[in-house]
Amino acid sequence: MKKSESAELTTSRRLHPVSVIFFIGKSVKDLLYPMIAFILTTVFRDDINWLWLFGGIAVMMIIMLTIGLLTWYRFVYYLDQGSLRVDHGIFIRKKLWITKDRVQAVDTTAGVLHRIFGLLKLQVETAGGKKPEVVLNAISGREAEQIRIALGLMEVSQPEIISDVPQATPVEKAAPVEQRIRLSFSDLLIYSTTSGKIGVVLAVIGAAYSQLDEWLAETLDIWGFISYWMGSAQIVWLIVFLIVIAWLLAVLFTSIREYGFTLQLKGDKLVIERGLLERKQVTVPLQRIQAVHLVENVFRRPFGLVTVHIVSAGYAGKEGESAILFPLVRERELAAFLARFTPQYQLADEWSRLGKRSLLSFMLVPVILTLAISIPAIIWIPYSLGWFALLLPLLAVLWSWLRYRQTGWSLLQQQIAIQYGSFNRHRILVPKRRIQWNRLSQSVFQVRKELATLNIALTSGALPALFYIKHLPFNIGMELKTWMIGKKVNPPQQSK
Incomplete structure (x- = not known):
């Protein structure tokens, strides 16, 4: 990239004027309930004052238009020594610096309006945030590329050197295989x-x-x-x-x-694109991935279909849950898929399971609660319909038994794999170095049976992503905890 191009964002710039529409839309969203309340209370009166109705709507529209214009005018951004700076605010001026070491992911989105004007919406995600730290509603594709390069999420393309001096014949190198996969239309329908x-x-x-x-x-x-x-x-x-x-x-x-979900590995970064009406692109550095989360819901599991999620500090949903890496992968192709796109994560071949003494701990609380609901239902619901309430304890027993059967763990070099679920199955692949903290706890009922619950926390958004192994033997929990803090121990065996 030429220096003149890279220097364009070193001075303060405003968003494209079309972003005024998005700021007005945000104002409409903020004032939606007051507007609806005003319209309904005016329309459903016995005597409608049309002047008051249309006058009030006109005032609200003027207010929203003014807020949108002022927000756009006061919003400026620029690059400063490898960091992104944003100054915004109408009455209270806010200044924000985003350095490349804080950035977890940069998303770009192109909605219908963006496509008409050839623009993009860019969002910068940082660790520990509930929402994007910076949102640039309407910028050009070239500006988005410059911001990605400045924040270390895109390599600078080297210009081709043309010379009249004869060059030595280079040694031919094998072209790297492009790691790219696209969700087919049939798989999209299945998903x-x-x-x-x-x-x-x-x-x-x-x-x-x-x-x-x-x-x-x-x-x-x-x-x-x-x-x-x-x-x-x-x-x-x-x-x-x-x-x-x-x-x-x-x-x-x-x-x-x-629609059109595409996953591509470019160097050490994953690029995810998806969407029909709103085309979204997300760039996730491989080193920012905290864990791989494999999910099989009750409808897909009989057919061996897996949804691959990742836990990342920047690319995650609310409350720390994982986000989709690829919607649908067949179980027989899963190992090859992980080797292509997340080579640091491996599937577990063997799982350690819980012993029989853990089964009662899974069933105790759900069965007691459902019986407490079923007994009054049998007494008070007429026409013998209350007897159907007995289905609740039976479902609780089935659900608890499935949770017991699903729970497992596996150690593989520097990675721990955790499996849990009931009707759905979850598998978590976590490198030891990504574990933020772990805790081994015991309830009153677990102490008597010498059982415990192992909790593992990973960095993900505003809240940590939490995973756990419930009702495992206390001694095995201690061995797993010792392994996590770096001490060498023999792999925990299956409990009895």
Whole structure:
């Protein structure tokens, strides 16, 4: 890259003017509930004051437009000695410096509006943050490249040297194999249909209905209308229909979000691209990855389909959970996949398992709680329907037994692997040097049986990512803890 190009961001710059739209959108989001409350309280009065209604809306629009323009005008950024500096704020001026040693990941996103103007949205993630430390809503692709280079997430391309002096014939080298994989359309459909996101959609529908419930009750008796036209028995079919619609919406949203999912290894960095309407690119340095998290949900596990996640301080979701590295990998191809893209992490061939004395500890609390619910249900629910409550303890026994069967661990050189789950299966591959802290604890019930719970914490976002092995023998827990602090011990054996 030429010096003139690299020096462009050393002086203060403002975002592209189109970013005013995004700042206005943020203002609309912040004032959404007051605006809705104002409109509803005005419209549903007995005597509507139209001047008050349209005047209030006009004032709010002027306020939001003014805030958007001032926010854009007061927002400046530039590069200063390998760090990114951002100054922003209308009334309270905030100054922020981001140095390359703090950066965990840099994301770029191109939405529909960005594509029209040839722009990108850039987000800088740092360790310990709940949200991106810096968000540049609208910058050019060249500026994004300069910021990536300055923050150490992209190599500077060397210009080709042209000379008239004859050069010696170079020794031919084998071209490096490009480590790149793209999610096929068939795998995208499989991933979307088995994602289990229907619960999220139903939660959104339920939240929206709860917000409008009081207004709907006053204006329209929906369930009374449905019962009158369809009959009470048909309400069940309506609920089934709504569940199917929610599932189809979940499939649609997941497909749009993960469309064209591409993973590429460039040097020591992973580049992830995905999205149909909003194309997102994330760069994650390999050395920032704390662990690999393999997830098989109840729908994919019978077919040997695994979703590969990573735990990273910069590329993670809320509350420290792991983020997707690749949506769908077949179990038989998993070892080769990890060798290509995360060579420091290896699958465990053998697992140490819990002994039989741990089984009762898994079942004790869930079975007692479900029995406490089932007994009153049998007594108080009429028409003998309460006996169906006995299914709860049976499900608790099944769930506890699956958790017992899933729990395991394995030591491989400088890596510990942990397995847990019930209907879903989770496998965590953690290098010893990535463990931030570990704790061996015992509850009152565990002390009597000489059992313990081993907790492991990794750096991930604002909160640490926590993984655990429950109800393992105390002596084995001590051996694993000793191994984690660096002392040489014999690998813990399977408990009895």
